[in-house]
Structures are given as C-alpha cells and as structure tokens.
C-alpha cells in the first residue's frame with residue numbers, strides 16, 4: 001500500500017496529481033486557498049473523503065497565510081470557508097471537514113495556539129479517515145468469499161481517501177487475508193476514474209483486475225461472472241439513498257435484475273442526515289469538454305449533458321458498510337443506529 005495520496009510533512013501539503021495518472025506520477029504542493037480549490041475542481045484530488053481531508057489542510061494553510069498578513073476578521077474566514085465548501089457541491093465530506101475546521105476556528109479565535117489547534121484538527125481528520133477505511137475493510141471483507149469476482153465503479157480506493165479506500169478497502173483486506181479474488185473495473189466514463197485510477201492502484205498492489213468499458217457490465221452479469229458489486233458514495237441521504245459517480249444507479253438496477261448483492265462502502269462523514277431523500281442531494285454538472293474532449297476532434301460544439309453523479313435509491317442497496325459495521329436494508333432507523341450522534345452532519 002505504498003501510495004500516499006495526501007501527505008502533510010514539514011507543514012507542507014502535497015497530493016498526487018490524479019489528473020495526470022496513470023501516464024505521469026507527479027506530487028504537487030498546495031500552498032494557498034486558490035491552489036486547494038483549483039486542485040479539487042480540476043480533479044487533481046478527488047473522491048469524497050480525500051477532498052474533505054485536503055480542504056481541512058487547506059483551511060489551516062489559508063488561515064496561516066492570512067494571519068501572517070495582519071489581523072483577521074471572522075467574516076473573511078467564513079467567506080473563505082464558503083469558497084472551499086462550494087468547490088464541489090455533491091460530496092458532503094467537503095462541507096463536513098470545512099465546518100469542523102471553522103468550528104475550531106470560532107471556538108479558539110483568540111487563543112495564541114489557534115494555528116496549532118487547526119493543524120492538529122486537519123491531521124486528526126486525515127488520521128480518522130485512515131482508521132475508518134481500515135474498519136470498513138474489516139467489516140466488508142467478511143462479505144467476500146474466496147474466488148469471488150467483484151465489480152467496482154469509479155475510484156473509491158487509496159486515491160480517494162486518507163487510507164485504503166472505502167469500496168476498495170474490503171477488497172484489499174480480503175486480498176491480504178489470502179482470498180483469491182478478482183476485480184472487474186468499470187472504465188467510468190467520462191473522466192475514467194476506473195480506467196486511470198482504480199486499475200492503476202489495484203495492480204500496483206497486485207490485486208488481480210480486469211478493465212471493462214461501462215457498457216459491458218450487464219453482459220458479464222448475465223453470464224454469472226459477477227458475484228458482488230461494491231462502490232463508494234459522495235453523499236448518503238437520511239433514508240439511505242446514495243449519490244455516487246454517474247453510472248452507479250444503472251449498476252444497482254442491473255444488480256437487482258440479476259440477483260447480485262450491491263454494496264455501498266462509506267465513512268460516517270458521507271452521511272447527511274439533514275437530507276431526507278436522494279433527489280434533494282445537489283448534483284454537480286461538469287464541463288462539456290470532459291465528454292467531447294475524449295474524441296480529440298476540434299470544434300466539437302455539441303450539446304452535452306454531463307452530471308458527475310446519480311442517485312441510487314435505498315431499496316436497490318443490499319447494505320451500506322461503514323466504519324461502525326454493516327447497515328443491512330438501509331433506512332433512516334437502521335442508519336441512525338449505526339452512526340454515532342456526533343458524526344451526523346447537522
């Protein structure tokens with residue numbers, strides 16, 4: 001597991017530039033609020049937990065930079081926090097992490113050690129996510145038997161978190177336990193997080209994987225080649241509906257039709273108990289060129305529809321795996337008894 005997606009050493013935040021993977025492995029230092037927002041929006045760093053962690057460090061770095069310039073009015077800090085929170089709208093981990101940092105700021109605004117407290121909180125958010133991934137891995141691996149073929153979509157692995165991933169955590173744990181497993185990786189059009197990132201990190205860790213185009217999943221299911229589907233989440237509504245990478249909903253419908261278990265793996269920071277149902281989750285629309293650019297044809301001025309996420313209704317989900325255990329038949333009651341109250345987004 002020698003991939004360090006996000007590092008914070010000698011007071012410097014560095015990320016792997018995922019926009020260039022797998023062609024180029026490049027680590028980039030982020031030294032300002034603008035750097036962090038740009039990295040999140042351009043998908044240099046992506047995946048719900050990872051953008052929350054980077055935003056937390058970004059908040060600390062920004063306050064440190066501003067304080068070096070002189071007195072810092074709270075309005076300015078709140079405004080910066082809003083800019084960070086809105087860098088991408090769907091993954092609630094981003095808001096959750098920034099709100100947690102802002103709260104520490106407000107409580108300790110006049111303390112001499114404010115910067116230390118902010119830095120410690122960002123490190124804690126990072127460390128907690130790493131531990132959540134481990135526990136998701138342990139709970140999820142119990143659902144995986146020897147010789148299983150598992151389908152995953154997008155990238156919910158090491159590159160998307162502070163640890164071994166959410167959807168890929170059970171995979172890595174089961175593999176480490178010696179289970180003979182094989183992963184089908186959806187390309188995940190339009191940006192190719194599966195083809196570029198998931199395949200890269202799985203094979204980097206010796207997990208047997210096969211890349212498929214997104215439209216091949218149904219055929220594999222029909223041929224009984226898929227035993228289980230595990231994906232991540234960007235936001236989970238209080239009724240268990242899940243927003244995740246575009247294409248997730250289609251896989252859940254297919255899984256239901258073929259009687260294949262469909263799992264979501266996500267930390268508690270991905271739940272948004274303020275939101276009643278999936279259709280109320282804000283969906284991000286991405287630029288046209290993410291779709292047209294693939295063809296490398298000039299002047300492709302087409303009308304494009306490019307939502308980054310879709311909603312999977314709770315009744316298509318077999319279970320949600322969190323760091324606290326497995327939520328079978330996800331609904332408000334079952335979710336509430338899995339989450340600890342302080343982990344709700346209020």
Ligand code: MRU
Pocket residue numbers: 046047048049091153154155156157160161165166167193231232233234244245246308
């Ligand atoms: O647009 P992305 O690459 O940020 O989308 C990522 C996903 O949809 C992941 O499945 C989700 O964030 C979970 S990552 C552990």
